[in-house]
Amino acid sequence: MKKWTKLMLASSLAVGVLAACGPQDEGASSEGSSNEKPEKLIVWEDQDKGKALEAAADKFTEDTGIEIEYKEYNITEIQENLALDGNTSNAPDVVTMSHDGIGPSVTKGYLQELDIDDETKALYTESSMDAMTYKDKVYGLPKAVETTVFIYNKDKLAEAPETMDEVYEVSKEAVQEDGQYGFLSTWDNFYFSHGVFHGFGSYVFGEGDDASDIGLNNESAVEALNYIDKWYDEGLFPSGLLGENASDVMSGQFNDGNAVAVQNGPWAFKDYEENGINIGVSPMPKLPNGERQGTYMGVKGWFVTSFAAQNGTSEYAQQFVEYITNAENAKARYEMTAEIPPLKELIEDEAWVSENPYAAAVMEQSKFGIAMPAIPEMAEVWEPMATAVSTTATDKAEAQEALDDAVNVINQQIEANHSGN
Amino acid sequence: MRKGIPLMEQVYKSNHRKIATFLSVIPGLGQLYNRQILKGVAFLTMTIAFLVSFWDFFAEKGLWGLVTLGTQVPRDNSIFLLVYGIISILLLFFAAIFVFIVFRDAYKNGERRDMGQRLNTIREQYRNLIDNGFPYLILSPGFFLLVFVVILPIIFVFLLAFTNYDLYHQWPAKLMDWVGTANFTELFGTELWRSTFLNVFAWTLVWTFGATTCQIALGVFLAVLVNQKDLKGKAIIRTIFILPWAVPAFVSILIFSGMFNETFGAINTVILDAVGIPPVDWLTNANATRLALIFIQTWLGFPFIFVMVTGVLQSIPEELYEAATVDGASALQKFRNITFPLIMFSIAPILITQYTFNFNNFNVIFLFNGGGPSVSGQKAGGTDILISWIYKLTMTSQEYAIAAAITLIMSAMVITVAVWQFRRTKSFQEEDMM
Numbered sequence: 127m128k129k130w131t132k133l134m135l136a137s138s139l140a141v142g143v144l145a146a147c148g149p150q151d152e153g154a155s156s157e158g159s160s161n162e163k164p165e166k167l168i169v170w171e172d173q174d175k176g177k178a179l180e181a182a183a184d185k186f187t188e189d190t191g192i193e194i195e196y197k198e199y200n201i202t203e204i205q206e207n208l209a210l211d212g213n214t215s216n217a218p219d220v221v222t223m224s225h226d227g228i229g230p231s232v233t234k235g236y237l238q239e240l241d242i243d244d245e246t247k248a249l250y251t252e253s254s255m256d257a258m259t260y261k262d263k264v265y266g267l268p269k270a271v272e273t274t275v276f277i278y279n280k281d282k283l284a285e286a287p288e289t290m291d292e293v294y295e296v297s298k299e300a301v302q303e304d305g306q307y308g309f310l311s312t313w314d315n316f317y318f319s320h321g322v323f324h325g326f327g328s329y330v331f332g333e334g335d336d337a338s339d340i341g342l343n344n345e346s347a348v349e350a351l352n353y354i355d356k357w358y359d360e361g362l363f364p365s366g367l368l369g370e371n372a373s374d375v376m377s378g379q380f381n382d383g384n385a386v387a388v389q390n391g392p393w394a395f396k397d398y399e400e401n402g403i404n405i406g407v408s409p410m411p412k413l414p415n416g417e418r419q420g421t422y423m424g425v426k427g428w429f430v431t432s433f434a435a436q437n438g439t440s441e442y443a444q445q446f447v448e449y450i451t452n453a454e455n456a457k458a459r460y461e462m463t464a465e466i467p468p469l470k471e472l473i474e475d476e477a478w479v480s481e482n483p484y485a486a487a488v489m490e491q492s493k494f495g496i497a498m499p500a501i502p503e504m505a506e507v508w509e510p511m512a513t514a515v516s517t518t519a520t521d522k523a524e525a526q527e528a529l530d531d532a533v534n535v536i537n538q539q540i541e542a543n544h545s546g547n
Numbered sequence: 548m549r550k551g552i553p554l555m556e557q558v559y560k561s562n563h564r565k566i567a568t569f570l571s572v573i574p575g576l577g578q579l580y581n582r583q584i585l586k587g588v589a590f591l592t593m594t595i596a597f598l599v600s601f602w603d604f605f606a607e608k609g610l611w612g613l614v615t616l617g618t619q620v621p622r623d624n625s626i627f628l629l630v631y632g633i634i635s636i637l638l639l640f641f642a643a644i645f646v647f648i649v650f651r652d653a654y655k656n657g658e659r660r661d662m663g664q665r666l667n668t669i670r671e672q673y674r675n676l677i678d679n680g681f682p683y684l685i686l687s688p689g690f691f692l693l694v695f696v697v698i699l700p701i702i703f704v705f706l707l708a709f710t711n712y713d714l715y716h717q718w719p720a721k722l723m724d725w726v727g728t729a730n731f732t733e734l735f736g737t738e739l740w741r742s743t744f745l746n747v748f749a750w751t752l753v754w755t756f757g758a759t760t761c762q763i764a765l766g767v768f769l770a771v772l773v774n775q776k777d778l779k780g781k782a783i784i785r786t787i788f789i790l791p792w793a794v795p796a797f798v799s800i801l802i803f804s805g806m807f808n809e810t811f812g813a814i815n816t817v818i819l820d821a822v823g824i825p826p827v828d829w830l831t832n833a834n835a836t837r838l839a840l841i842f843i844q845t846w847l848g849f850p851f852i853f854v855m856v857t858g859v860l861q862s863i864p865e866e867l868y869e870a871a872t873v874d875g876a877s878a879l880q881k882f883r884n885i886t887f888p889l890i891m892f893s894i895a896p897i898l899i900t901q902y903t904f905n906f907n908n909f910n911v912i913f914l915f916n917g918g919g920p921s922v923s924g925q926k927a928g929g930t931d932i933l934i935s936w937i938y939k940l941t942m943t944s945q946e947y948a949i950a951a952a953i954t955l956i957m958s959a960m961v962i963t964v965a966v967w968q969f970r971r972t973k974s975f976q977e978e979d980m981m
Binding site for chain 1: 830
């Protein structure tokens with residue numbers, strides 16, 4: 127046995143010595159000091175959108191001599207893949223991402239601040255540029271904007287109503303008939319109900335995305351939730367519209383011609399048209415208090431990664447980002463992918479607006495839209511707010527009580543998950 | 548055995564065994580000393596090859612990384628270092644086994660020399676290896692693979708539970724650190740975590756026992772019923788009962804999820820309506836969702852039990868029943884004293900796997916209502932079981948470390964229960980039942 131203890135001692139000593147070694151420091155890493163022109167830039171593009179990138183990339187190569195090598199990923203997987211490919215020679219210089227990914231990505235250190243001049247910034251709508259900004263730093267340039275709009279069945283409703291009161295009347299009348307509905311929305315999903323909450327004057331995070339100030343249980347929030355509850359209580363929204371599959375249920379009813387109108391995003395247009403619905407699209411109607419609905423807005427953008435900085439290619443990566451988001455390339459992109467670029471000159475272009483009524487309606491709504499907060503704390507808001515709406519709608523709690531609960535959980539979650547930074 | 552040693556000591560004529568063992572500090576030298584040239588060179592080459600190819604890996608990444616988890620970003624990626632570290636430990640473990648074999652071999656052969664015995668020739672050594680070592684030789688590639696595919700991830704999760712890997716400690720912005728048992732303290736020390744964990748755990752147990760017992764009871768009941776001698780059309784009846792099993796589970800679950808919709812689903816609008824029961828809020832009331840889930844799992848799970856029990860029933864000898872009839876036993880007594888014990892004897896181990904399967908049955912929970920409906924005041928949904936909660940923690944809130952801690956607790960429980968149960972079942976004991 128003594129031999130064994132000696133052996134163990136010797137081996138653990140050896141392991142200890144090895145563990146103490148570690149990699150040699152190569153001094154300060156030569157960070158981005160070389161301004162040499164790189165041979166190629168690696169770009170990660172959204173799935174099935176690569177063809178829209180190709181034309182612009184070819185021209186860029188012609189102008190600068192830098193090859194563009196692109197790879198398509200589902201836009202929701204890009205963050206995960208950055209974690210794996212970041213260290214390797216496959217690390218991308220430029221990636222596309224939704225703006226709500228900026229906060230987590232900056233926290234994890236994936237993104238590089240951009241140096242954009244005012245002239246370039248002025249090309250895009252203010253709200254979309256705001257979305258690209260995180261903690262007063264600009265991280266990207268906007269590529270496409272999405273927000274929810276009022277989609278109605280033109281065969282049932284001649285003209286888009288101006289106010290929610292009118293919509294309410296339409297709904298009241300529609301539900302007289304069994305199995306028929308007026309306006310439907312999945313308001314237990316906070317993405318869709320934010321417009322109402324915001325319109326009544328409540329807010330998610332305080333000024334400058336201050337997560338210590340949550341305005342979801344103040345008086346205006348209660349008012350908003352009571353307004354939402356009214357739609358459920360009076361049977362205008364069926365309770366089957368709550369929960370996990372609500373969106374499918376809603377679209378199903380609209381596709382079957384059982385609903386007059388729905389609130390949904392541009393991604394739904396195609397589905398409704400294919401189901402033979404003669405759709406019209408307009409901005410969300412005004413709330414009873416005369417306010418516009420500040421619907422949540424998602425902005426996809428182009429970003430330069432921190433790996434580009436390590437490779438010394440960030441200057442050219444930014445150049446490429448500016449190039450593909452310029453007016454000409456953005457318009458070409460819209461033609462090919464139907465993703466709506468938040469370019470100022472497009473909204474002001476009368477001809478374009480009349481030719482593209484759906485896109486114009488989305489653009490119009492996006493002017494009132496609020497960019498989803500990009501801070502990581504936002505992740506804690508969805509679930510409690512869904513609970514608040516659905517418990518109120520199913521009469522398990524009063525609005526004030528439900529919202530107090532929700533804010534309580536949000537605060538606890540933020541405390542538990544986001545205080546360690 | 549030990550008693551023999553001093554006696555044998557007197558037989559030794561020299562000290563070769565000690566010298567050979569000592570020389571084996573450099574693997575191969577002992578064998579060379581014993582004049583087993585080929586073996587010695589082979590061992591020496593393997594040692595050198597191992598050191599040359601892995602030294603840098605151990606020194607620069609593996610063990611150093613495992614201890615420090617990196618010191619400087621973006622050069623060091625803690626997660627990668629952790630994996631390298633585990634690989635190093637595994638490789639060193641293999642190396643230790645190798646070194647042990649080398650020492651033992653040197654000692655044994657030295658001892659033979661000390662006792663004046665002849666050493667095996669190369670041909671004999673080869674025969675020896677093939678005859679005695681054959682099973683090991685065949686098993687070793689698979690075993691080696693298994694270590695890296697199965698053991699490595701298990702160690703990885705185990706270690707992860709003691710780090711602070713979450714959204715705020717990720718490469719390239721930050722390194723992660725060892726935090727000891729902080730994750731467990733947080734899990735049981737903070738009110739929100741603790742109440743969520745206890746609620747989810749309680750429902751997981753209810754779910755496991757409720758759903759599994761229901762599916763077993765229904766399966767056994769139907770199998771016994773269909774196995775009645777004078778029943779006609781057995782083939783067709785059996786085919787129909789197997790159908791729920793034949794349809795892919797996820798399709799059934801999604802269809803059920805539609806059927807249970809409160810306003811539009813067939814359950815409320817057709818079935819309950821026909822009986823005159825008011826609509827039930829299946830998807831927004833946690834208890835109703837739980838009931839629906841147990842029902843669905845019963846539906847999905849019973850055909851398997853049904854098929855298995857049918858097989859067992861057909862193998863029970865008819866004489867047992869005849870004898871029972873002669874003794875005047877009732878149908879119930881026959882079932883209790885003959886049929887049921889024999890079924891349990893054959894399928895008890897499989898039933899336990901059914902329980903552990905449902906304990907981790909992610910599909911039904913996730914596809915039916917996404918773990919919902921949401922319950923206020925807790926981090927998980929009303930029907931989330933541990934495994935679906937862990938999924939949410941990792942996929943939506945990136946709480947990897949805490950999720951790993953919960954996984955640890957969960958696996959410990961499943962393993963304990965499974966081992967304990969397996970050892971108690973009759974099929975695992977030696978005695979024969981029949």
